[in-house]
Amino acid sequence: MKVLVCDPVSSKCIDILKAAGLEVTYQPKISAEELLQQIPEYDAVVVRSRTKITSSVIEAGKKLRVIGRAGVGLDNIDVEAAAKRGITVLNTPESSTEAVAELVLGLMLSLARKIPLGDRGLKEGRWLKGEMMGFELKGKTLGIVGLGRIGSRVGALAKAFGMKILVYDVIQLPEQLIKSLEAQVVDLDTLLSNSDFVTLHVPLTPETKHMMNRERFARMKKGAYLVNASRGEVVDEEALYSALKEGWLAGAALDVFEHEPPTSEAVKLPNVVCTPHIGAQTVEAQDAAGELLAEKVIKALGVR
Numbered sequence: 001m002k003v004l005v006c007d008p009v010s011s012k013c014i015d016i017l018k019a020a021g022l023e024v025t026y027q028p029k030i031s032a033e034e035l036l037q038q039i040p041e042y043d044a045v046v047v048r049s050r051t052k053i054t055s056s057v058i059e060a061g062k063k064l065r066v067i068g069r070a071g072v073g074l075d076n077i078d079v080e081a082a083a084k085r086g087i088t089v090l091n092t093p094e095s096s097t098e099a100v101a102e103l104v105l106g107l108m109l110s111l112a113r114k115i116p117l118g119d120r121g122l123k124e125g126r127w128l129k130g131e132m133m134g135f136e137l138k139g140k141t142l143g144i145v146g147l148g149r150i151g152s153r154v155g156a157l158a159k160a161f162g163m164k165i166l167v168y169d170v171i172q173l174p175e176q177l178i179k180s181l182e183a184q185v186v187d188l189d190t191l192l193s194n195s196d197f198v199t200l201h202v203p204l205t206p207e208t209k210h211m212m213n214r215e216r217f218a219r220m221k222k223g224a225y226l227v228n229a230s231r232g233e234v235v236d237e238e239a240l241y242s243a244l245k246e247g248w249l250a251g252a253a254l255d256v257f258e259h260e261p262p263t264s265e266a267v268k269l270p271n272v273v274c275t276p277h278i279g280a281q282t283v284e285a286q287d288a289a290g291e292l293l294a295e296k297v298i299k300a301l302g303v304r
């Protein structure tokens with residue numbers, strides 16, 4: 001059976017596919033036209049986020065049985081068209097948990113200690129020590145919205161920093177998990193009004209789109225911080241900008257945006273720390289995504 005790998009994936013992915021006896025073609029820069037021409041020969045296609053698996057590609061892929069996405073989002077795959085043809089769509093949401101959780105802690109530390117300001121100042125020849133009084137995470141309250149894979153790992157890391165943890169989720173959370181985090185399960189309003197940091201770890205759904213809006217920001221504690229490394233649309237960026245401009249929030253850290261690259265003015269504020277959607281961007285997470293995906297593709301093709 002033949003697998004077409006369209007985006008730069010970890011070499012481990014390709015090695016595992018080959019070791020299972022699959023014929024692998026690696027074309028990390030394949031164009032949309034080339035993909036349409038070549039897809040009829042393949043039983044499976046593997047992508048990251050660059051290549052778009054549109055309904056036309058799916059239609060042209062007469063032999064196609066599996067579409068694999070190394071990573072989380074399936075925005076570049078026409079999942080509905082795949083379902084109609086009975087094609088299995090696979091991804092590896094579990095591969096980036098540690099990477100995102102560590103980034104969240106990094107963002108919180110950046111806000112608390114104004115690390116980007118100090119760095120910028122020194123590069124511009126300024127010694128901003130006097131403007132850089134920070135605070136410690138220890139003893140502060142972290143509100144985690146969505147205690148799934150990433151939310152729970154953030155909780156474990158925050159606990160190690162001595163933070164108090166509040167959690168809100170729509171599902172019944174395992175007692176053992178709550179106990180291990182020494183967390184308190186509360187409703188969203190209670191979480192917002194009692195947290196020094198609020199970190200979002202929900203999926204993007206109709207319910208979570210603009211979950212953080214004007215009213216919700218108003219419910220947050222004055223002087224609190226927001227961290228978003230989930231999906232950009234979970235936050236109404238205009239409302240966030242107002243909450244920051246009015247001084248209600250002390251700061252925010254964003255890895256994801258409503259539009260990427262971002263168009264929001266919030267990005268330019270001095271008390272906002274931003275990263276360009278790098279949550280899963282670690283060597284370990286990319287390797288894990290490649291390895292896990294290769295195993296899932298092999299299983300779905302029934303090779304092993």
Ligand code: NAD
Pocket residue numbers: 072093094096100145146147148149150151168169170171201202203204205207208229230231255256277278279280281
């Ligand atoms: P997960 O499915 O393991 O956890 C999500 C949790 O959110 C679940 O416990 C679910 O019950 C809860 N939830 C769903 N709707 C909710 C609501 N309305 N209110 C409260 N809780 C709700 O997902 P995960 O792997 O932890 O990923 C979390 C988020 O991180 C996703 O949005 C994902 O796309 C994003 N992500 C971002 C990056 C990045 O590069 N920044 C990388 C990976 C994942």
